[in-house]
Amino acid sequence: MVVTNLLKNQHLLWRAGFGPMAEEMHQLATVSQAAYVKTLFKSSERKPTYIDVADGALKGLVMGLNELGRQKRLNEEERRKIRQQSREELRSLNLAWLNEMVNSDAQLREKMALFWHGHFASRNINILYQQQLLDVIRRNALGSFATLLQEVSKSAAMINFLNNNQNRKDHPNENFAREVMELFTLGRGHYTEQDIKEAARAFTGWGANLAGEFVFRKAQHDYGQKTVLGKTGNFNGDDVLDMLLQQKQTAFFIARKVYRYFVNEVVDEDRVEWLANRFYQSNYDIRGLMHDIFSSDWFYDAKNIGCKIKSPVELLVGIRRALPMTIQNEEVQLVLQRLLGQVLFYPPNVAGWPGGKNWIDSSSLMIRLRIPQLIYAADELNMTPKDDDDQMMGMKAPVMDARKKKLGSQAIAAVIDWKVYLRNFSKVPDEQLIASVAQLLLVVPPSGKEAVVRNYSDTSNREAAIKSATIQWMSTPEYQLC
């Protein structure tokens, strides 16, 4: 396979972001990667705006409760209402972040944030906590991994999700200590059960209040001696996080995971070692790590291009970037996330989304292949996602059934704005249109399929040909890859 300049840029934009925008497609063949890399990093430098969808009344209630202390106990009905509202607002947060991924020019930051969102997976229906954690992740997405780890570990979302509020002197809860080692830093096999027990003692007293602020509860902290990873001392939680960062294994673990996510699931150990060493020496500078990857020659090797199965979010966002559209019924995007197995803010568990081939089964693949047609022809989806009782909890049965029915039969109801996209083909001769569309949309050559797509496209005029071929090429397995 010849790796053209066009292909290299597409590869870069799909991996360091969510694929090319309709507006920039015409320049992909000519701009250099160095220039693109520079722009990607530059546009991600800005501090992100806090995404805030939470209703004022909910915040007021929470703050009020905080002032009153825990004396005022909410009754069951009030608590259910809060949970219900919180869940509704998580849907808004999901859509708001999705829009950022589509529209923000800080593509690298949002992509990196999506990576950390899976790495620091937290399932928590409290909207305020989730907003905070998302902000922590977006602010530090390209910053220092040390800071990111510290802030995440002290976030109310994580403290609650991993039960650290229940981690008390004499009654340690090991959940956070275990996951911080197994999933966030070292990885399995680089610590002992004894390390977890001792580290859990160091994290005793770490908690969060209702407003989502970190609190250190002195009375619950175990001030005794602990031995963690071969060192003994009167450690607190911060000390343990520092010790985990001092371990070179942490740099290896993260570099490897980043490599698998951004470069190739088949790991080249020499490259990872090189990346990990530099990452460690830079004091965990994420920006540097990503720059090392995207500015290397090997990143653009043929074997690293088109070898990744897009996650559902990458797929949906990518389509919206290529084909700017107005979606009347935004909620249908949540249904698609559920049908395809990736709902933002609802990772399957603390290990995040497994990714790769795990995205694909007969149902999910066929739904993926149908999506472009659903958008284009405004068909009804007519599929019902599975119940998620964590999301539905507390809803009364008739309400829930009605909602399920409604969700399942929704149309995407999108209007594609073709103008800008069509302009990319103004200079393409008629007979090359079908192939040209494939070239701009796919990073895996669809060898031998042009005739089929032509057969199933409307070639009565240029515009119809471009539009229908776009939909058909997007409905191929090749388009699932990046």
Added chain:
Amino acid sequence: MLIKRKEFLQIGSLATASLLVPKFLKAFEAPRRVPPGNKVLVILQLSGGNDGLNTVIPVTNDIYYKSRPKLGIAKEKSLLLTGEAGLNPALTTFKELYDDGSLGILNGVGYPNPDRSHFRSMDIWQSASESHEYIHTGWIGRYLDAQCAGCDKPTQALEIDDVLSLAMKGEAVKGLAMKDPRRLFNAANEKYFKAIARTHAAGDDEQPVDYLYKTMAETLSSADYIYKHSRQHPTSAVYPNTETGRSLKTIASLIFSDINTKVYYLSLGSFDTHVAQEGQQRRLFTEMNEAVKAFVKDLKANNRFQDVLLMTFSEFGRRVAQNASGGTDHGTANNMFFISGGLQRKGILNALPDLTDLQEGDLKHTVDFKNVYATVLHKWLQADDRKILGKQMQYLDFV
């Protein structure tokens, strides 16, 4: 008649002599028929955490009635099985099956360090992991991995749903989800998909794109395969017009055909009864009861009841005490039903939960659910349970 493993592999792989055709393209060729008489497993998932204590009621237990002054079901109202146990009044068919010797009830099923999150606990049940492990494959999926390496179709395990559950996903082989054989994937674009799939030429070393085309080709050919079989001997029996009724009707029609499906999976919910439990559980139980009634009658009429095992499970049970909203909150251990004409042991299989020995208000489990899986895999499906579950679990004696 039990199918031997060798036969199963032959049947399952639809082997053809043509070695030159890439394997997944063979999926388009005509399948060979499976001899009838083999064992079938139907798994009914009660999603949301069914309240086991109001399902199999300990009718002489004071603690039960004290903990549930409002929700407790009186002995006279329950369908008495023994002196100390009665069924929920909505489960009349289950009572008949009990009397008939076709029902087994296993109490106190759960796992160590129970998790009270729906999603997580369901993952644990479906993947057959320990509560601290994260496994990305399901137990039926790994059964497929073990039994049909090289199979062309994922139809050995079918889920009646639009979305495939984790339970059905193996490392190499995944089951197939479909709600209605007539419209497996609703694709207006079906002809295009078939044309494009046929055009694909896989290279020697499987690339990700080949994997996707393989899945696509298998799905398309499975759709035709299932549709054809669903019309071979469609049941003429009357089923209730509920989702569970329709699903079991579809399953029955496929069971009567010579399709190669060994495992069917379906779900009913939501049993997450934090509020107004009585009505909600009754509504769901009635749906289950009527559908199972029609299903068993149909199986019996077609002499297949001996070969079919239907089992129910839920991700957890509920707390012993009722809450303040006429409901119950997330709990731990729970009971499972086994329905078949081929049970080796029937009735109430072990002791009812001990309400004097609770852990923070919750039941302690007495049977690990993985023992049930091992039993079903080994004794019913003749599979290598040790390989599938990653360890040797104890066998039970209900089949």
